[in-house]
Amino acid sequence: MNIVVLVKQVPDTYSERRLAGADHALDRESADAVLDEVNERAVEEALQITEAQGGEVTVVCMGPDRATDAIRKALSMGADKAVHLSDGALGGTDAPATARALAKVIGTVEDVDLVIAGNEATDGRVGAVPAMVAEVLGWPQLTFARKVETDGSSVKAERETDAGIVNVEAGLPAVVSVTEKINEPRYPSFKGIMAAKKKPVSVLSLADVGIEVGEVGLAGAASQVVASAPKPPKAAGVKVTDEGEGGVAVAGFLAGEKLV
Amino acid sequence: MAEVLVLVDHVDAEVKKVTFELLTAARRLGEPSAVVVGEPGTAGKLTESLAAYGAAKVYSAESAEAAGFLVTPQVDVLSGLVGSVSPAAVLVPATVDGKEIAGRLALRLGSGLLSEVVDLDGDGVGAHSLFGGAYDAKARITKGTPVITVLPGAIEAEAAEGAAAEEAVEVPAQDASKAARITGRRPVEAGDRPELTEASIVVSGGRGVGSAESFEVVEKLADSMGAAVGASRAAVDSGYYPHQFQVGQTGKTVSPQLYIALGISGAIQHRAGMQTSKRIVAVNKDPEAPIFEIADFGVVGDLFTVAPQLTEEITKRNG
Ligand SMILES: Cc1cc2nc3c(=O)[nH]c(=O)nc-3n(C[C@H](O)[C@H](O)[C@H](O)COP(=O)(O)OP(=O)(O)OC[C@H]3O[C@@H](n4cnc5c(N)ncnc54)[C@H](O)[C@@H]3O)c2cc1C
Ligand SMILES: Nc1ncnc2c1ncn2[C@@H]1O[C@H](COP(=O)(O)O)[C@@H](O)[C@H]1O
Numbered sequence: 316m317n318i319v320v321l322v323k324q325v326p327d328t329y330s331e332r333r334l335a336g337a338d339h340a341l342d343r344e345s346a347d348a349v350l351d352e353v354n355e356r357a358v359e360e361a362l363q364i365t366e367a368q369g370g371e372v373t374v375v376c377m378g379p380d381r382a383t384d385a386i387r388k389a390l391s392m393g394a395d396k397a398v399h400l401s402d403g404a405l406g407g408t409d410a411p412a413t414a415r416a417l418a419k420v421i422g423t424v425e426d427v428d429l430v431i432a433g434n435e436a437t438d439g440r441v442g443a444v445p446a447m448v449a450e451v452l453g454w455p456q457l458t459f460a461r462k463v464e465t466d467g468s469s470v471k472a473e474r475e476t477d478a479g480i481v482n483v484e485a486g487l488p489a490v491v492s493v494t495e496k497i498n499e500p501r502y503p504s505f506k507g508i509m510a511a512k513k514k515p516v517s518v519l520s521l522a523d524v525g526i527e528v529g530e531v532g533l534a535g536a537a538s539q540v541v542a543s544a545p546k547p548p549k550a551a552g553v554k555v556t557d558e559g560e561g562g563v564a565v566a567g568f569l570a571g572e573k574l575v
Numbered sequence: 576m577a578e579v580l581v582l583v584d585h586v587d588a589e590v591k592k593v594t595f596e597l598l599t600a601a602r603r604l605g606e607p608s609a610v611v612v613g614e615p616g617t618a619g620k621l622t623e624s625l626a627a628y629g630a631a632k633v634y635s636a637e638s639a640e641a642a643g644f645l646v647t648p649q650v651d652v653l654s655g656l657v658g659s660v661s662p663a664a665v666l667v668p669a670t671v672d673g674k675e676i677a678g679r680l681a682l683r684l685g686s687g688l689l690s691e692v693v694d695l696d697g698d699g700v701g702a703h704s705l706f707g708g709a710y711d712a713k714a715r716i717t718k719g720t721p722v723i724t725v726l727p728g729a730i731e732a733e734a735a736e737g738a739a740a741e742e743a744v745e746v747p748a749q750d751a752s753k754a755a756r757i758t759g760r761r762p763v764e765a766g767d768r769p770e771l772t773e774a775s776i777v778v779s780g781g782r783g784v785g786s787a788e789s790f791e792v793v794e795k796l797a798d799s800m801g802a803a804v805g806a807s808r809a810a811v812d813s814g815y816y817p818h819q820f821q822v823g824q825t826g827k828t829v830s831p832q833l834y835i836a837l838g839i840s841g842a843i844q845h846r847a848g849m850q851t852s853k854r855i856v857a858v859n860k861d862p863e864a865p866i867f868e869i870a871d872f873g874v875v876g877d878l879f880t881v882a883p884q885l886t887e888e889i890t891k892r893n894g
Contacts, residue, residue, distance in 0.1 A: 328824055328844050334705070339712060353825070410690070411682045437824055441690050442671065443678030446646065450679040455755040456645060459671055461818075471758075474645070475818065476671035477772075477827075478586065482759035483645050486752060495825050496818050537687030537718035541700065545710055552855075554867055557876025562884025565856055566892070568872040572854055574776070574833045575800065575889055 316370035316467055318361040319421050320394065321432040321445070322354040324378050324385035328437050338533055339540035340407050350385035353433035355392065355500035357493050360463060361431050362393045362501075368467055371395045373424050377405065377416055383516070390511035391503035397516040398423060404521060407533035410439070414447030416531060419524040421452065429470065430490045434459045445492035455485030458492040577605040577663035578632070580656055582649060582676065584668045585613065586762070588620040592773060593668040595732035597725055598628040602735065603697045605663040608632040609739070610656060612649045612746065614642045622739045629735035638746040646672055647754040650679045651747040657684055657720050664699060669724035677724045686719030693729035707824060707847025727772050728830060763819060767798075771820060774803035776833045777852070779822055780815070781807035781845075783838020783859065783878055787815045793837055796882050799889045805829065805849075807839045823848035837878040841866025858882065 327347040334340065361372045374389045374397040376382050386397045400420050408416065421427060430452075435442035449456035457463070460472035461480075470489050474481040475496070503511070521528060529535055555564055569575040579601040584591040594609070601607035609630040611618040618635030625633055636652040653665060653676070667677040669691040681688035692701030699721055703712045716723075771777065778800070780793035790804075797804045806816035808823055822829055824844035834852035839845060841857070841864055849855070850869055857870040858878045867873040874881050 328847070334710060334712060410678060410688055411686075414678070414682060435825070439690075441678065442674045443688075443690070446675035447678040447682050450650070450682050453753050455751075455753060456675070457755045458645075458675060472755075477763075477819070478670075478672070479760065479762040481645070481757055481761075483755040484758050485755040489755070537681070537685075538689055538714050538716045540712055540714045543705075543710060543712035546708060549869055551868075552871035552873060554862075554870070554873040554875065556862070557874050557881055559880075560884075561858070561874040561876045561881040562886075563888055565858075565872060565874060565881065565885045566888035568856070569833070569889075570892070572833075574854060575892060 316365060316368045316428050316465070317373070317424070317426050318365060318370065319373050319375050319424055319427050319430045320354070320357050320361045320389065321417060321430065321448070322358065322374055322376050322385055322389050323351050323433070323436050324348050324376065324382040325351045325436055325438040334540070334543040338407055339543040348381060348384065350388045351433055351436055353435070353493070353495050354389070356495060356497050357431045357433050358389045358392050358394055359498045359500040360493055363498070364465060373398060375417065375420050375424070376400070377413060377420065386516060387511050388503065390514045391507040392501055393507060396514055399516055399518045400524065401518055402521045404528045404532045407536060408531045409536040409538055410441045410444055411447060411537060412531045412535050414444050415451055416524070416526055417444070417448050418451035419526055420519065421448070423519070423524060428487045429465065432490070432492045434492045434494045445490055449490040452490065455489045457483045457485060457489055460491055460493050461496045463491055463493065463497070578608045578660050579605040580653060580662045580665045581607050581609050581630070582653065582665070582667045582673065583609050583611045583621060583625065584670065584673070585611065585617065585621055588617070590621050590624045592732065593670070593727040595628040596727065596730045597666045597668060598625070598630055599733045600695045600725055600730050601666050602629055603695060604699060606631045607737070608634060608660070608662070610634045610636065610653060612636045612641050612652050614639060618741060622741060626737045626739035627734055628732060629737040630739045631737050633739050633741045634744050635741055636744045636746045640749050641746045643757050644749045645755040645757055646675050646679065647749060648746050649676045650683065652744060653680050654683050655747065656744065662720060664721040664723055667722070667724050669726045674724050677722050681722040684719050684722070686722050687716035689714055689716060689721065689723040691724055691726045693726050695723065695725065695730070704851060707828070708851035726828070769801065769803045771803045771805055771822070771827050772829055775831050776800050776802035777805050777822070777829050777831045778802045778835045778837065779805035779807065779839060780810055780837045781839030782809035782813060784810060784815055789879070790815050792879060792882050796835070796886045799886045799893070807845050836866050837882055839866055840864045841869065
């Protein structure tokens, strides 16, 4: 069972995020960058499957040079190897072009049975890249899974959305995305961290995977941000200490605002 | 006038409110055509309400398979229609299914995608609210037929008369080697409370609520105001309340008239899902809790005394 895990490096949600420059692109330099938490869960799920059934876990990441840190984290958890698509021309790539590029990179990994991704990245929150990768590959998508089971030839998942739970099933190869409720990711052990330093990471350029420069980046984007600005901060509100009348005070405030 | 395709969100023979919001937005760009994908007999039950929000046409794409495969039937139907009617745009609700349908459609058409717009003008420029409302941005599509997902609850639905002329279209046969088969469904039990993302008041509980049993305090306050109940991730992770009610970065984004946070510290990831609420009330024991930075009215105190007292006050006022 060979599994590709799609991982993304994102600005830490604990740090301040902003858009910058004439292109209104995400300012990735200003914030701390981390492996997106849901991707740790995707790695964990892949490891659990290969630990039970054998096979290899390959991490695939598209991102700038410093995304190496996110890749190493995934390797230190136990993934076997990684492919990193890194090219100066990638900055500003939109979701459709990201999906096309990721599908090309997946194509460089041999005998893939399953692709596991996070359901939604915490930076863009497109929540559709895994589905779009499935579209390009022509594979079934089993996304937003809170539970995944596979026997090596087919895969079943419990999809959890606003609408409730939907059970889905398909043959392999397939694309799965997992939600934050799927598992608790393991912490990398000291041994794992040391071993990760020696694991193979192949860094590919656009030319290596057969993508034209004009297909990605701002040049290839099919949408354009025309304006951006931080929201003005809110004025401070009223704060009272409860001395037995706190609930009454709230009711008074709500009545004054015509909210009750 | 060019057609604007609107994918209809429906459940149990009823049109979901977000569809009316999309039909309203679609009228700014052209003439709305509602697209219903479902099992045979679905569209007929929906046309009346679609007409009431200005749908000029209703494309009914019905087959037994349409409800038996995940998102691909909708993508197939919409891409077929884009080919035959050359619409000015395709609008899809920014729900989990909708975002995936829109993403695949944009890819198949070679079109640009605007994700989760909170407003849309007549020139097709969409407004986005980023990083949990901390940032505003505007964007437009530069290639192909625009595919746009619209955040539920962001645009106010306005009624308008439409002819809702029904036209049947085919659902292409599904290829089981390329699509996932749906083998079971367990819809969320609606209950009596409004839906989290549609509610005008949301009352949420955090780790401070302390247990699943004590969430009753949160529910009672919510019920006294006809509100929806939400929860922080810490409350969900501790098993106090089900996941579907999580508000925040990785949960639901809500923007009600009033948000009441009980025993929630106000971590940045929680704020990301609620800070665009019109009014925020917080109750927390800790005077330093960051939730007070964004609260219009904060009470430093024990939620187990403040919330029941508030419930009683509201019940009195209503009674
Ligand atoms: C990638 C990522 C995504 C995340 N996504 C989300 C998300 O979607 N939603 C989310 O909520 N969080 C999310 N988090 C978690 C977030 O960082 C916080 O851990 C979480 O919001 C804390 O929840 P809480 O406020 O209920 O708990 P705590 O931070 O533990 O706060 C509990 C509060 O209750 C108060 N309290 C205790 N007892 C009482 C009482 N009797 N009366 C009054 N007050 C009392 C305490 O003073 C305290 O302030 C995410 C984190 C990460 C890293
Ligand atoms: N640049 C990228 N490199 C690798 N994986 C990605 C990238 N962008 C998105 N993904 C994957 O797609 C998931 C959902 O992202 P999104 O659709 O952007 O919200 C992420 O959790 C990743 O698994």
